[in-house]
Amino acid sequence: MSESKGKRLWGGRFGQGPHEFMERINASIGVDKRLYLQDVRGSQAHAAMLARQGILSAHDAEKIIVGLDQVRAEIEGHKMEWSDSLEDIHTHVEMRLKEIIGDAAGRLHTARSRNDQVATDLRLWVMDACREIDAALLNFQRALVGRAEEHLGVIMPGYTHLQRAQPVLLSHHLLAYVEMAWRDRARLADCLGRVSVLPLGAAALAGTSFALDPASVADELGFTGVFANSLDAVSDRDFAAEFLFTLSLVQVHLSRLAEELVLWSSMEFGFISLSGAFATGSCIMPQKKHPDAAELVRGKTGRVLGDLISLLTVLKGLPLAYNKDLQEDKEPVFDAFDTVLDSLLVMAPMIETMHVHAERMEMAVRHGFLNATELADYLAARGVPFRVAHEVSGKAVRLAEERVCTLEDLTDEDHARLCEGLEVELDDGLKQALDPGRAVDRRISPGGTSRQNVEAALKEARKRLWPKGSEQ
Numbered sequence: 001m002s003e004s005k006g007k008r009l010w011g012g013r014f015g016q017g018p019h020e021f022m023e024r025i026n027a028s029i030g031v032d033k034r035l036y037l038q039d040v041r042g043s044q045a046h047a048a049m050l051a052r053q054g055i056l057s058a059h060d061a062e063k064i065i066v067g068l069d070q071v072r073a074e075i076e077g078h079k080m081e082w083s084d085s086l087e088d089i090h091t092h093v094e095m096r097l098k099e100i101i102g103d104a105a106g107r108l109h110t111a112r113s114r115n116d117q118v119a120t121d122l123r124l125w126v127m128d129a130c131r132e133i134d135a136a137l138l139n140f141q142r143a144l145v146g147r148a149e150e151h152l153g154v155i156m157p158g159y160t161h162l163q164r165a166q167p168v169l170l171s172h173h174l175l176a177y178v179e180m181a182w183r184d185r186a187r188l189a190d191c192l193g194r195v196s197v198l199p200l201g202a203a204a205l206a207g208t209s210f211a212l213d214p215a216s217v218a219d220e221l222g223f224t225g226v227f228a229n230s231l232d233a234v235s236d237r238d239f240a241a242e243f244l245f246t247l248s249l250v251q252v253h254l255s256r257l258a259e260e261l262v263l264w265s266s267m268e269f270g271f272i273s274l275s276g277a278f279a280t281g282s283c284i285m286p287q288k289k290h291p292d293a294a295e296l297v298r299g300k301t302g303r304v305l306g307d308l309i310s311l312l313t314v315l316k317g318l319p320l321a322y323n324k325d326l327q328e329d330k331e332p333v334f335d336a337f338d339t340v341l342d343s344l345l346v347m348a349p350m351i352e353t354m355h356v357h358a359e360r361m362e363m364a365v366r367h368g369f370l371n372a373t374e375l376a377d378y379l380a381a382r383g384v385p386f387r388v389a390h391e392v393s394g395k396a397v398r399l400a401e402e403r404v405c406t407l408e409d410l411t412d413e414d415h416a417r418l419c420e421g422l423e424v425e426l427d428d429g430l431k432q433a434l435d436p437g438r439a440v441d442r443r444i445s446p447g448g449t450s451r452q453n454v455e456a457a458l459k460e461a462r463k464r465l466w467p468k469g470s471e472q
């Protein structure tokens, strides 16, 4: 049995200390010490409000606030002694405060429970985390746009089913990921709105008999709203689940890009070379250069999705209001945040430093009949029903395949024969239609890959990502 009974916040009712294994499973300090700053800030705001409401003397509030500053400084100076017997960050902070300022510390917890306290701390932490991920996403977008501007004009195969489909601009491809990141950022902003609701004042579950002023605490801590129902306030972890879903989708987007970087840097594609700074070698095969950073971003997606499922599973069977299961909410949140932030931090410079082999991309566009649609469109534009034109173009592909040549290599006679029986005048435009550059530039429909569209998209992206007056 543990000796430390007297240091608990709830010892009064118990005749004995907890079993050592109880203490071990109960302790969350190894995880929730990351909330120390939020815990100190939340407590200071609470104490100040209690004083404003006349619940606490100005003198005691002052002592508490100054004492908490010292606790924070000690934690930051690595002077805090962590112990499983003190369970969690809230107990550590309060016990240390008591050692520093004496009995006044015992008044801090007036009209508060660890249930509303922990929810407040975690929300404060997630609010900061949303902003940090957003900044990393912005940086990632800038990296993509920078390379897209630099390589405007480079044509590559666009794929469906991982089969070469139609030529597109590399810049268009990169900008697709910029769009995903915009949506990720919009989701984060939306999530932040629901995270920023103060639960402090709900106390254990029912509210309190003290006349609190939660709105002023919300103002002080940067929350934009205050809870409406005390039971909901202490048991709601929707905000954490939403945050984890948003992070999951960010990571899934990164994983798709990572997969492309792995493919593109393979000898089979040869579209890019990754900087050696983001690769590793093989300990047996001297020629190898492995795209490890991209593989790890892809691989770590599993744990982020696992974090989301883990939290949802914790929540699914919980009756109202607080249950200790909720202590399991923090680890997935911290883990997903760390993983996604690291992934964003590595992806941006990896994109910035990759070498683009434009000639390899353009060569790939010339093989695989990526202009077969152009031929069909050419005929359709001259009155041939598209289904018939599609058939003719398919036959042309078969003929070229037999001859091991490209569609451009087929002669005027070949084309005339293929179009036999159709009322259509073939002209010089046919050869021109087959040119990949022109194929790209004809894609002028909104959001299409034409150079004109992509240039406009880049201009717009530059305006949004480097607004006037922003740093650099």
Ligand code: ARG
Binding pocket: 028, 032, 088, 114, 115, 118, 322, 324, 326, 327, 328
């Ligand atoms: N460490 C706890 C958690 O993270 C704090 C809340 C404890 N509340 C309680 N009633 N035991 O959930």
